[in-house]
Amino acid sequence: MIEIREISKSFEEVKAVNNVTLTIQDGAVTGLLGTNGAGKTTLLRIAAGILRPDEGSITADGENIFDVPAVKEKIFFLPDKPYFFANATTASLARFYKNTYPDFSAERFLELAKYFGFEENQRLRTFSKGMKKQVSILCAVCANTKYILCDEVFDGLDPVVRQSVTGILRDEMGRRELTLVIASHNLRELEECCDYIGILHKGGVLLSRDIQNMEYEIHKVQGIFKDSGKELLSAGLSLVSCRQTGFLTTLLARGGKEEVRAAIESLEPECWEFLPLTLEEIFINETEAIGYDIKTLIS
Numbered sequence: 001m002i003e004i005r006e007i008s009k010s011f012e013e014v015k016a017v018n019n020v021t022l023t024i025q026d027g028a029v030t031g032l033l034g035t036n037g038a039g040k041t042t043l044l045r046i047a048a049g050i051l052r053p054d055e056g057s058i059t060a061d062g063e064n065i066f067d068v069p070a071v072k073e074k075i076f077f078l079p080d081k082p083y084f085f086a087n088a089t090t091a092s093l094a095r096f097y098k099n100t101y102p103d104f105s106a107e108r109f110l111e112l113a114k115y116f117g118f119e120e121n122q123r124l125r126t127f128s129k130g131m132k133k134q135v136s137i138l139c140a141v142c143a144n145t146k147y148i149l150c151d152e153v154f155d156g157l158d159p160v161v162r163q164s165v166t167g168i169l170r171d172e173m174g175r176r177e178l179t180l181v182i183a184s185h186n187l188r189e190l191e192e193c194c195d196y197i198g199i200l201h202k203g204g205v206l207l208s209r210d211i212q213n214m215e216y217e218i219h220k221v222q223g224i225f226k227d228s229g230k231e232l233l234s235a236g237l238s239l240v241s242c243r244q245t246g247f248l249t250t251l252l253a254r255g256g257k258e259e260v261r262a263a264i265e266s267l268e269p270e271c272w273e274f275l276p277l278t279l280e281e282i283f284i285n286e287t288e289a290i291g292y293d294i295k296t297l298i299s
């Protein structure tokens with residue numbers, strides 16, 4: 001478990017991370033969501049032990065990440081833009097990581113690289129952005145570290161490569177206990193793969209949620225109502241939005257599930273059902289309640 005307690009980090013007058021407290025749960029995928037400049041990269045670099053926080057403490061399995069070198073061997077940081085040495089090849093990369101991470105499996109790395117169509121002696125500088133990302137993700141999974149911290153791992157990837165990247169990470173989580181942190185400015189990317197999501201804004205955590213076990217105070221309903229949905233306004237529902245497509249009405253309403261159910265049933269619709277909420281809908285509701293417009297914080 002990575003425990004982040006009240007950490008702050010400034011670059012001259014810019015407070016990149018501001019009093020952040022967050023727990024990264026073992027064996028789960030945590031998403032860090034935030035716009036450009038929200039502090040995601042800085043927070044990941046602190047969690048990887050690359051940067052020392054100005055204030056606060058950050059530990060992995062109870063040990064201080066920055067000060068204890070052995071802890072850094074448990075953490076693999078995947079930067080936004082992978083960096084490789086000038087003449088690096090897949091084979092030389094395997095040798096490099098073997099020397100850096102004690103549990104790095106060069107055999108598995110070369111095997112997976114071959115499976116993904118990369119030749120051992122191909123120069124990595126000739127690879128496309130997506131290919132470089134795939135190679136760096138293979139390095140991360142083959143390092144066999146307990147933690148992998150990914151910065152914008154899906155950025156700029158086409159849907160096919162994105163699927164393969166998700167597949168590699170998902171397979172690895174199935175093979176062993178791996179803790180993943182994925183920073184992104186794109187909610188939809190995180191929605192697909194995360195157990196927990198923290199929203200960063202101006203260096204601070206706006207909210208963090210266990211999205212698998214969230215209790216919602218907002219509900220989505222779709223149905224066919226007698227008066228084209230007009231009577232919804234008088235049913236005592238606290239409507240967030242209401243959309244009409246032909247006979248079908250789709251609405252978002254605030255309140256407990258039973259409260260919303262009772263209001264809908266009182267209108268005796270021809271048919272109706274609860275629909276699952278998207279994360280965007282949940283976060284719109286939550287951040288509005290604390291006075292933020294989520295649409296300006298995510299893409």
Ligand SMILES: Nc1ncnc2c1ncn2[C@@H]1O[C@H](COP(=O)(O)OP(=O)(O)OP(=O)(O)O)[C@@H](O)[C@H]1O
Nearest residue numbers: 011014016034035036037038039040041042043185
């Ligand atoms: N090395 C640095 N020197 C000076 N300022 C920095 C440095 N690194 C980050 N910052 C500043 O800290 C703030 C947070 O930057 P950070 O890169 O952590 O944000 P981010 O959420 O990862 O953004 P992005 O999505 O654009 O990568 C920004 O205002 C940035 O300009």
